[in-house]
Amino acid sequence: MKPITFPRRLLAALILVPAVLLGACGGPATAPPPPVIAPPDTHELTKADLDAWLDGKLPDVLTHGKASGAVVTVVKDGEILTNRGYGYATRAENGRPATPVDPEATLFRWGSISKVPTSIAVLQLVEQGKLDLDADIATYLDFPLKKQHDEPITLRHLLTHTAGFEETSTMFVPALQKTALADYVRHNPPVSVYRPGTTPAYSNYGMTLAGYLVEQASGQPFHEYVKNHVLNPAGMTTASYDQPLSTQTLAVAYDPDGQSAPFEFIPDTPAGSLAGSGADAAAFLLAQLDRSPAILSAERWEEMWTPALGADTLGNLANSPRMGLGYFTGTRNGHRIVEHGGDLRYHHSQFELYPDDQVGIFISYVDDGGGSDAAATLRADLMAGFADRYFPTAAADTPPLEGSGARANQVAGTYFLSRSVITTWQSAWSGVTSVTIQALPNGNLLAQNREYVEIAPWTWQDPHADGFGSTLTARVVNGQVEAVGVGPAFTLLPLTSTQQALIPVFLASLATFTLVLLAWAVGALRRWRRDQRTAGLPWTARLARLGALSATAALLGWIGVGASALLGGNLELLGNIPLLRTIQVLQWAGVAAIIPAVFDIITVVKTRSAWRRPTMAALLLLALLATAWWAWAGHSLNPNLGV
Structure with missing residues (x-):
């Protein structure tokens, strides 16, 4: 599953215009010919084979992607299979030699992976009876939220990105200093514009609010609680939500001019400020795959990895990949995975767990913040390549369904992303870049040169891809397409005439x-x-x-x-x-x-x-x-x- 987070400049586009997830406006009238699918080539997942594959792949990609350093960690069957550093943590300057990435000590910033320990902390307090996943969070908050609907917002909604919050500019404005968590969540909160539980719309504010409730329920500052109750029990000895971090251990970011970039303060701490080393990542992967009882009960771990909302609120969107509690859930090549990714302007990370196979993989790297295509696709290529190499599967033909042409014609149209600004000045640009879905004569759908075949009524799959964006699921109410699901935390909504x-x-x-x-x-x-x-x-x-x-x-x-x-x-x-x-x-x-x-x-x-x-x-x-x-x-x- 492709990471569901984006480089910050692309995220800025989400603020000014609904960013394109599936394609830009327009597109060819016919689909391109499908690629030739080679028979699966199985490799045994061993340290020797994995290291050889990584060493042949990472250095060249880092060079072309203008990434200065990276760390890749893989665990299997309760052990660290590899923990490798590539590139350098600091460049040679002022007479000092370059410092290579040390996978045991160099810290990378994990961005939105921060949301996973935050979610785990919430579940701990649920186990203790201090929080309730399905209670109105208004009973816990000491300030009002702005809502356009009367239905209560719950912690389940916050952890599944279905609280309905619109996007804001706050996270894209470079902060010069730390902001107290209580001040951040109280200051100009975004409006909840979608009915809670119905419309996946990725929200940093929603997860930050969950972190604030951890602080309120535990009586401890958020970063202290998570450090003592999640990170330390997992064995993540150098991981931290603290800001700023020591420059002696942090992989330094360099801008396109080669100058070291200033430290990027993240005001929504629970949603994006976590940093850690490759060793921390290995410990985190192992603790999760082990369903560590020092952190959560085995039942709670499985609850977090199970889709948390159903058709009663999502409608037919429940037939697409859905959010667990803080985790993205899905499959790769038929294998169950749970995962999360994260991006800051310069740091980019992702991990994927194969719970049934007892395998986990993590990557984090730092680039020049320029948003080069090579850097942007590094994680996706690595995760897909890892799955295809060690968990391969052959593509299967899908016979056409009766009535697919009529359904495709209904879905065809122009859409905007649910993770958009709705009530402030940036919403004026919602039509600049939109997602156009076209119906093909064969009953398939086309979006950005990707052809989707209907595999069930109102659900289309790209037969030549796997993971995020490979499935389109339409929710139709009274004969009108109300929404199209494109991932666990993202929805396409019809662009209105206005x-x-x-x-x-x-x-x-x-x-x-x-x-x-x-x-x-x-x-x-x-x-x-x-x-x-x-x-x-x-x-x-x-x-x-x-x-x-x-x-x-x-x-x-x-x-x-x-x-x-x-x-x-x-x-x-x-x-x-x-x-x-x-x-x-x-x-x-x-x-x-x-x-x-x-x-x-x-x-x-x-x-x-x-x-x-x-x-x-x-x-x-x-x-x-x-x-x-x-x-x-x-x-x-x-x-x-x-x-």
């Missing part, structure tokens, strides 16, 4: 403003060249034109913030409150200019001005109205900036 209109209206408004401004400039230039003087414009026209300039500046401001964050990597702009407030003031000035623009139209009609004047006034009013609608529908006027 969302589809936002970008065309934005572009049309900007084009109209540009046309009107050019017309004014050309007219002024002509009058100047002819030495003509005109009567002064009425106050209504002056205010309307000032409003047009203000609205144009606001539109350009939103474009500038988005482009700089996405293309230039300036993620701090997403949290630059003075800048965003300035753009909002300009936007409000454009809205206010509608009033004088209306009066100006009335004035020019009454005075029977030449055609140019009323035409420009009408275009100006139209653009102001369209921009106001765009700002309202896209929440650009919302005083809540989501940070």
